[in-house]
Amino acid sequence: NAGVxxxxxxxxxxxxxxxRLRCSPxxxxxxxxxxxxxxxxxxxxxxxxxxxxxxxxxxMPKERFSAEFPKEGPSILRIQQxxxxxxAAYFCASSSFFENTExxxxxxxxxxxx
Amino acid sequence: xxxxxxxxxxxxxxxxxxxxxxCSYKTSINNLQWYRQNSGxxxxxxxxxxxxxxEKHSGRLRVTLDTSxxxxxxxxxxxRAADTAxxxxxxxxxxxxxxxxxxxxxxxxx
Numbered sequence: 001n002a003g004v005x006x007x008x009x010x011x012x013x014x015x016x017x018x019x020r021l022r023c024s025p026x027x028x029x030x031x032x033x034x035x036x037x038x039x040x041x042x043x044x045x046x047x048x049x050x051x052x053x054x055x056x057x058x059x060m061p062k063e064r065f066s067a068e069f070p071k072e073g074p075s076i077l078r079i080q081q082x083x084x085x086x087x088a089a090y091f092c093a094s095s096s097f098f099e100n101t102e103x104x105x106x107x108x109x110x111x112x113x114x
Numbered sequence: 115x116x117x118x119x120x121x122x123x124x125x126x127x128x129x130x131x132x133x134x135x136x137c138s139y140k141t142s143i144n145n146l147q148w149y150r151q152n153s154g155x156x157x158x159x160x161x162x163x164x165x166x167x168x169e170k171h172s173g174r175l176r177v178t179l180d181t182s183x184x185x186x187x188x189x190x191x192x193x194r195a196a197d198t199a200x201x202x203x204x205x206x207x208x209x210x211x212x213x214x215x216x217x218x219x220x221x222x223x224x
Contacts, residue, residue, distance in 0.1 A: 043157075043214040048211055091156065102147055102159045104159065106156060
């Protein structure tokens, strides 16, 4: 049972380009969370998704950021027209929808905007 | 999501000593989880304590939870150099979302 898979591990984009980050949850998990971690800071919640639904996007910037978790395939975090301030590590976690279960994290995608 | 708070922000101790990290939160929770993050790496789940539990052990780890004070502590006994990492507590709120703080940076000196 593979863990949470994120790809790419490292992504370099020029300002103004688009960044697409992928997250494949653990088998059997239908809940995905995205977090952003700035250098030397803790994790900041971005969005919580279930299959085909956004449950809570209160941590997502209002512009340029979007997320989806389609019925088939990985969850995608999309950042349009990236800026230097978007440089961070983006972590995805998945869990099954049972109370008192842990969330499993991927290794993260380190986005660098140049 | 409201953030939890870890205390202290940084902790440096000698190898072999015990390390205690504290966590406070603001909302009601289903459970509270502790994670470790080695520099530049992903997060590793350490231990989960349910809201109706007061203490839990796993190897050299001991976690306590006081829901009346909305606080938890993580104790690492007989610390090792490999324990050097950032430690995050993540309360899971009633909406099943994890609430994160900035973490405690633990350094174990040989």
